[in-house]
Amino acid sequence: MPCEGCMERDNVSTGASMEFLLLGFSELLRLRVLLFLIFLAVHLATLAGNIMIFMAVVMEPSRPPMLLFLCQLSAVELCYTLVVVPKALLGLVAADGSSISFLGCAAQMHLFVALGGAECFLLAAMSYDRYVAICQPLRYAAVMSEGLCLRLALACALGAFAVALALTAAVFRLPFCQPRRIDHFFCDVPAVLQLACTHSYGPELPLLAACVLLLLLPFLLILASYVCIAADLLRVASPVARGKAFCTCVSHLTITLLHYGCATFIYIRPKSSYSPARDKVVSLVYTNITPLMYPLIYSLRNKEVRGMLRKMLRRKKIAQVN
Numbered sequence: 001m002p003c004e005g006c007m008e009r010d011n012v013s014t015g016a017s018m019e020f021l022l023l024g025f026s027e028l029l030r031l032r033v034l035l036f037l038i039f040l041a042v043h044l045a046t047l048a049g050n051i052m053i054f055m056a057v058v059m060e061p062s063r064p065p066m067l068l069f070l071c072q073l074s075a076v077e078l079c080y081t082l083v084v085v086p087k088a089l090l091g092l093v094a095a096d097g098s099s100i101s102f103l104g105c106a107a108q109m110h111l112f113v114a115l116g117g118a119e120c121f122l123l124a125a126m127s128y129d130r131y132v133a134i135c136q137p138l139r140y141a142a143v144m145s146e147g148l149c150l151r152l153a154l155a156c157a158l159g160a161f162a163v164a165l166a167l168t169a170a171v172f173r174l175p176f177c178q179p180r181r182i183d184h185f186f187c188d189v190p191a192v193l194q195l196a197c198t199h200s201y202g203p204e205l206p207l208l209a210a211c212v213l214l215l216l217l218p219f220l221l222i223l224a225s226y227v228c229i230a231a232d233l234l235r236v237a238s239p240v241a242r243g244k245a246f247c248t249c250v251s252h253l254t255i256t257l258l259h260y261g262c263a264t265f266i267y268i269r270p271k272s273s274y275s276p277a278r279d280k281v282v283s284l285v286y287t288n289i290t291p292l293m294y295p296l297i298y299s300l301r302n303k304e305v306r307g308m309l310r311k312m313l314r315r316k317k318i319a320q321v322n
Contacts, residue, residue, distance in 0.1 A: 020195075024091030024185040025280070036092040042288050043085045046065040049295030066133075067146040069126045069296060072153045072205060076122065077291040080115045083108060084287045085122075088185040102172070103188040110168040112186065116263065117160030117214035124218035125152045127225035134245050135232045141297040163213050172205035174198065183276040188283060190266065190274050192320050211267050215260070222256060251298050258293065262286040 014299065025035060057063060057071035061168050087108070091098040100108070171189060177197040184191035189207055236242045265282055 018180075019099045020105050020180045020182050020192075021184060022087070022091050022098050022100055022187070023061065023183050024098065026091075027292045033094050036089060039085065039089055039092065039288060040310065042292055043081060043089070046081050046292040046295075047078065047286070049292065050077045050307070053295050053298065054078070056138055060311075063146070065129050065146070065149045066126065066147065067077045069122060069129060069153070069241045072156075073119065073126075076119050077116050077294055079111070080119070081287065081291050083094065083115065084186045088287075090198055091185050100187065104250050105182075106168055106172045107190070109163050109171065109189060112113070113159075113167055113210065113214070114161045114164035117163055117210075118156050119259060120214050120263075121156035122153070123161060123252070123259065124221040124225075124240060125149075125156060126252050127222040127256075130249050133248065134229050163210050167210040174195070174272050174307070184280060184283070186283075186287075188264060190264070190279065202274060207261040207267065210240040215263055215267065219260060226253075254297050256293055258290050262290065 025032070028035065051074075054071055054074040057074075060067070063071075087098065087100065120262050129144055133140050136143065167189070171192055174193075174196040175198070176195040180195060182191050182195065193204070193207070228247070229245075233242050235244055236245070262282055262285055266279060267288065
């Protein structure tokens with residue numbers, strides 16, 4: 001039987017004219033100005049950091065494979081924050097939350113999931129790069145060619161796009177109950193699923209399938225790469241050589257733990273354990289703090305990145321003098 005208050009799927013309002021209301025942080029009215037300034041500062045710093053790394057890699061004539069992946073990761077992070085943060089800032093300006101159309105909500109969810117999934121696949125490709133560099137150093141230049149890196153990046157983007165499209169279509173085919181209020185600052189999957197007029201576990205199955213493809217599969221590939229790396233390093237007699245080899249993986253491991261820690265907490269759990277307040281806090285870290293930390297981690301840990309940034313700033317200074 002249809003639930004009371006459900007929207008009719010054949011209604012014309014299901015299209016562009018139908019709207020959801022993103023409540024955002026409407027419960028923190030007194031802190032709106034402070035939160036807006038903090039989010040704006042973090043957003044601008046995130047954009048600046050990722051743009052600097054992206055430009056530094058693009059302007060470098062000879063780019064190692066790891067830096068190509070890092071350039072792609074920075075591009076993903078740029079798009080990732082632009083999909084979520086501007087709408088969240090707009091929600092802080094509006095006292096009662098900001099409205100978003102049915103199609104706009106679907107587009108935001110699709111782009112968010114696709115970019116997050118592409119990042120998972122890229123992290124798996126980067127772990128394979130570390131495996132070849134440490135376990136097969138003599139074949140590294142032949143195996144990790146620029147063509148292979150670009151093909152891997154394209155496969156990551158297309159795979160994530162396809163899975164995100166299937167998940168978004170499955171979610172927005174559900175009947176939604178009134179009122180159409182999303183207790184979040186963007187159209188995240190668990191928050192939208194809370195509006196579904198069903199008490200069964202059926203709507204969670206597409207999310208579970210997407211988690212397996214976008215989270216579990218890349219994680220297993222990353223785990224397999226590092227198991228092989230650890231086994232290879234245990235055979236190295238020199239502790240100094242072992243430490244140097246491991247140091248090349250620290251930045252990637254740190255980013256992987258940050259990304260998978262937040263994603264696992266939000267998406268791999270039953271619908272009954274959903275908590276809007278807790279999810280919004282974790283999503284803040286996931287969509288604002290983590291993308292800001294990526295360029296900081298790589299610029300502090302990677303000598304090649306620091307060298308490229310110095311060269312870029314030096315070229316800019318010379319151009320200004322001329």
